Amino acid sequence: MAAPADYNLLKPLRALLEERSVTRAAARMHVSQPVMSHHLSRLRAHYGDVLLIRRGNRHTLTPLAERLLAALPQVLAEADQLFQLQGRFDPVTSTRTFTIAGVDYAVARIAPALSAITAREAPNVRFEFPPVDARLVNGFPDSMRTIDAVILPHGYLVDQPHVDLPLERWVCLVDAAAGVSEEPTVDELLTRPWVQNLAAREDMNPARRQLQFRGIEIAVAAVTPHFFVIPSLILGTDRVAAVPEGLAAMAITMHPRLRAFSPPLDLAPVHDAFWWLPDREHDVEHVWFRRLLRRVAESVI
Structure with missing residues (x-):
């Protein structure tokens, strides 16, 4: 034996x-x-x-x-997560670490509200933000066992508990000196090289997937897993990228020579959400965490 x-x-x-x-x-x-x-x-x-x-x-x-x-x-x-579980939870004194996976822009989008609320109400609670990658999405649900929540668009995960974040429209981002007309046509944009954010499934982001569903293919010149690198890959070139409107606003503040405009195609907006596993339903710490996520989602612009 x-x-x-x-x-x-x-x-x-x-x-x-x-x-x-x-x-x-x-x-x-x-x-x-x-x-x-x-x-x-x-x-x-x-x-x-x-x-x-x-x-x-x-x-x-x-x-x-x-x-x-x-x-x-x-x-x-x-095992560490198991030993952290408590029958009661006091956010004021808790030193629990919660893990929220997401791409850099998604984390930046929720960070102000999340930080403000927890600084007041749970000053010793910590947060970790691992990146989303293909292994996490394609390995679901096992890949989520050590993660409290993940920020992903609808369509990557379905039929799971979640809290929706406000919708955000897509815009196109270019260098203002790249000679794009005031109201560019689809053909004008398709003749340009594109910068793509590498999403977690099928090697394309939601905007490009929508284009492909319509039979539109783009020439990809550069790919990055980091949204905040996209503006640097556009500056000084004739490239174009489809990015969330909030990211475009941040990018233009940092790089005034960039220009954003509505795409000539009607693209469904970014529909991100916090997702988690249903087996956390009765975890008292996760109950508080989910309430926090709802408050954060209500505060995100």
Whole structure:
């Protein structure tokens, strides 16, 4: 019969696999080398695998160790989240960390209201904002186990609990010196190279997806996962990009030579929302968090 699992070994296991050295893992965990060697012996006995293989003056991971290393960050994050759960929640004294995934512009859009409310009412609560990427969207729901909410447009997620953010229209952004007419036609824009924000699915943002559904293809000259990099990729060129109106206003404030105008096509507006997993329904901390998101959504312009 296998020995019962000792969950206290999870953090030493991660340190050993990431450092690939008993000495460095011991220093990282602030324990002695004999203690870390003992942890490694117990882990090897538990898994029936050496985990670390010496090759010359360094160690490499066994195939099982590689699999364990890939799984450990999420496992440890879920364990930390589990131990943070409380039967009661006082935002004034809480030091809970909430995680909201989103692209840079989406986070910037909610940040003023979120920061103002929490500074007054939950001064010790922390927020982390990991970026949205294809792995998160395509790996749903497992990828959301360690995330409290994600900001995504409708269509990327469906049939999940959410709070809608105000709609925002698309505008086109160009360098004012690029020779675009006052009321450019579709053909005029299509002859120009485009800058695209790399979205989380199908390598295109919602605006480009709408164009493609109408049979319109654009020539993409540059792609970035960061909305706030788009203006820099337009300045001094004849490029064009479709961006949310709020981002265009920020960009023009920073770079007055940029110009924004309504696209000659009728594009459905940006329809972002906060999304979360339904299994958080009775988590008292998440109940407060969802109320906070609703207040933030009401305050966003």
